[in-house]
Amino acid sequence: GALVYQYPRRTICKSGTSMRMECQAVGFQATSVAWYRQSPQKTFELIALSTVNSAIKYEQNFTQEKFPISHPNLSFSSMTVLNAYLEDRGLYLCGARGDERLFFGHGTKLSVL
Amino acid sequence: QQKVQQSPESLSVPEGGMASLNCTSSDRNFQYFWWYRQHSGEGPKALMSIFSDGDKKEGRFTAHLNKASLHVSLHIRDSQPSDSALYFCAASSFNKLTFGAGTRLAVCP
Numbered sequence: 001g002a003l004v005y006q007y008p009r010r011t012i013c014k015s016g017t018s019m020r021m022e023c024q025a026v027g028f029q030a031t032s033v034a035w036y037r038q039s040p041q042k043t044f045e046l047i048a049l050s051t052v053n054s055a056i057k058y059e060q061n062f063t064q065e066k067f068p069i070s071h072p073n074l075s076f077s078s079m080t081v082l083n084a085y086l087e088d089r090g091l092y093l094c095g096a097r098g099d100e101r102l103f104f105g106h107g108t109k110l111s112v113l
Numbered sequence: 114q115q116k117v118q119q120s121p122e123s124l125s126v127p128e129g130g131m132a133s134l135n136c137t138s139s140d141r142n143f144q145y146f147w148w149y150r151q152h153s154g155e156g157p158k159a160l161m162s163i164f165s166d167g168d169k170k171e172g173r174f175t176a177h178l179n180k181a182s183l184h185v186s187l188h189i190r191d192s193q194p195s196d197s198a199l200y201f202c203a204a205s206s207f208n209k210l211t212f213g214a215g216t217r218l219a220v221c222p
Contacts, residue, residue: 104156
């Protein structure tokens with residue numbers, strides 16, 4: 001079956017520091033990867049949509065300078081949250097597209113002290 | 114205004130009952146709709162998609178789409194305690210998925 005692994009599952013970082021999260025698609029080839037942030041209130045924000053060998057498209061209010069994404073192949077993507085502050089808290093979800101649907105991992109929960 | 118609006122915010126149904134969740138979009142660029150379910154501590158999992166007018170049934174789950182009004186619903190018959198979760202409606206346009214704010218369903222034994 002199609003699975004998406006994300007790691008770490010949770011992380012705590014000091015305000016102003018950075019953290020990297022990784023996403024691995026298993027059992028299928030992900031034609032694209034969408035990174036979302038789910039707020040503590042459970043609402044979703046799309047950060048960026050990444051397709052292998054194409055430019056990564058960031059949504060309004062999200063930039064490559066703050067959330068650099070690497071997507072080297074059809075099964076792996078990573079995103080870094082640079083200079084994390086309180087407003088960056090949330091559950092970061094990687095959605096890998098396969099078979100016309102987005103498969104999500106468990107997410108990486110980011111807490112900022 | 115959110116492009117995908119869901120109602121109600123929360124819903125409680127007895128075990129074996131019918132749960133009905135609603136979703137309305139304000140953007141006619143959306144090509145099809147998904148329902149996702151998220152249990153506590155997990156990522157969302159796709160339940161079903163619908164892009165044609167009318168009903169689509171998968172087991173205990175039935176989705177209904179009215180393209181004219183951009184309204185989609187999800188009906189869960191014979192609800193089970195394991196159905197208790199957050200349910201998200203998501204609309205798809207140009208390879209991008211936009212989520213609603215979710216409906217929290219509680220199925221009481």
